[in-house]
Amino acid sequence: MNQLRTAAELRAWADAEIAAGQRIVLVPTMGYLHEGHASLMRLAHQHGTRVLASIFVNPTQFGPKEDLSRYPRDLPRDTALLERNQVDALFVPEPSEVYPAGFDTYVVPEALATTLCGASRPGHFRGVCTVVLLLMRMSRCHAMVLGEKDYQQLQILRRMSQDLWLDVQVVGAPLIREADGLAQSSRNAYLSASERQDALVLSRVLEHVRQRASAGERSSRVLIQDALALIAKVPSARVDYVSIVDAQNLQPLQDLTAPAVCALAVFIGKTRLIDNCPLL
Numbered sequence: 644m645n646q647l648r649t650a651a652e653l654r655a656w657a658d659a660e661i662a663a664g665q666r667i668v669l670v671p672t673m674g675y676l677h678e679g680h681a682s683l684m685r686l687a688h689q690h691g692t693r694v695l696a697s698i699f700v701n702p703t704q705f706g707p708k709e710d711l712s713r714y715p716r717d718l719p720r721d722t723a724l725l726e727r728n729q730v731d732a733l734f735v736p737e738p739s740e741v742y743p744a745g746f747d748t749y750v751v752p753e754a755l756a757t758t759l760c761g762a763s764r765p766g767h768f769r770g771v772c773t774v775v776l777l778l779m780r781m782s783r784c785h786a787m788v789l790g791e792k793d794y795q796q797l798q799i800l801r802r803m804s805q806d807l808w809l810d811v812q813v814v815g816a817p818l819i820r821e822a823d824g825l826a827q828s829s830r831n832a833y834l835s836a837s838e839r840q841d842a843l844v845l846s847r848v849l850e851h852v853r854q855r856a857s858a859g860e861r862s863s864r865v866l867i868q869d870a871l872a873l874i875a876k877v878p879s880a881r882v883d884y885v886s887i888v889d890a891q892n893l894q895p896l897q898d899l900t901a902p903a904v905c906a907l908a909v910f911i912g913k914t915r916l917i918d919n920c921p922l923l
């Protein structure tokens with residue numbers, strides 16, 4: 644696997660691959676990789692002939708009180724996982740390579756970023772859109788694979804690719820869970836043994852909401868009240884949000900009609916976890 648550390652190295656690699664007729668699929672990540680990320684790499688191989696992973700803990704998507712400096716890192720382990728999954732190249736830049744002195748241009752999503760994580764993490768999706776646009780342009784990728792774990796991010800980046808005529812096919816990948824239901828996440832590494840148990844409340848609540856919805860309950864208010872009551876039983880859990888939104892425009896639904904998604908963010912101790920599932 645090629646390790647590329649500068650934007651110039653990445654561009655030179657991409658230029659040569661494209662000149663040779665290859666189709667590049669980008670899988671952007673923040674590292675500390677797990678089986679969810681591995682599934683994205685495998686899916687990427689189905690959408691092109693060269694798979695490029697990136698590992699970059701992007702400072703512009705973290706708020707001032709968030710976990711940027713303590714975000715988990717393990718490059719040797721990540722490299723081994725990528726090699727096992729036949730990834731062709733890894734871009735692992737320093738922040739100054741992505742945001743050189745004088746950098747002054749950002750991409751700001753609008754309506755899709757007003758709900759869910761966009762509402763509780765101001766500026767988060769501005770950072771996400773900006774870094775992903777930079778990665779897309781530096782790598783000249785033809786396609787990009789993103790996980791449904793970050794459902795809002797997937798919808799926003801899909802929209803960005805379309806709105807800005809980026810000509811990048813955005814492929815959504817299914818959410819991968821642990822055997823007991825916990826959504827795989829790099830942030831699970833922060834959890835103590837007892838918090839790890841408590842964190843199961845997220846997937847349990849989603850399953851409960853999904854079942855009640857398929858049994859006929861159509862009131863979001865009732866479903867959300869139910870979810871909040873279940874979360875309240877776990878002392879280490881503090882709700883950031885529980886929402887039921889339209890699967891496309893991400894606006895809250897009062898009554899379940901269109902394809903809908905239930906999404907939630909819950910702090911378990913100090914660790915903020917997110918999860919979601921389709922309803923109906």
Ligand code: AMP
Nearest residue numbers: 672673674679789790792793818819827
């Ligand atoms: P991250 O490293 O957390 O920024 O995630 C990088 C990419 O992997 C994003 O597109 C995520 O949606 C995706 N991802 C993270 N966790 C999972 C998971 N459990 N299942 C599927 N995709 C995931």
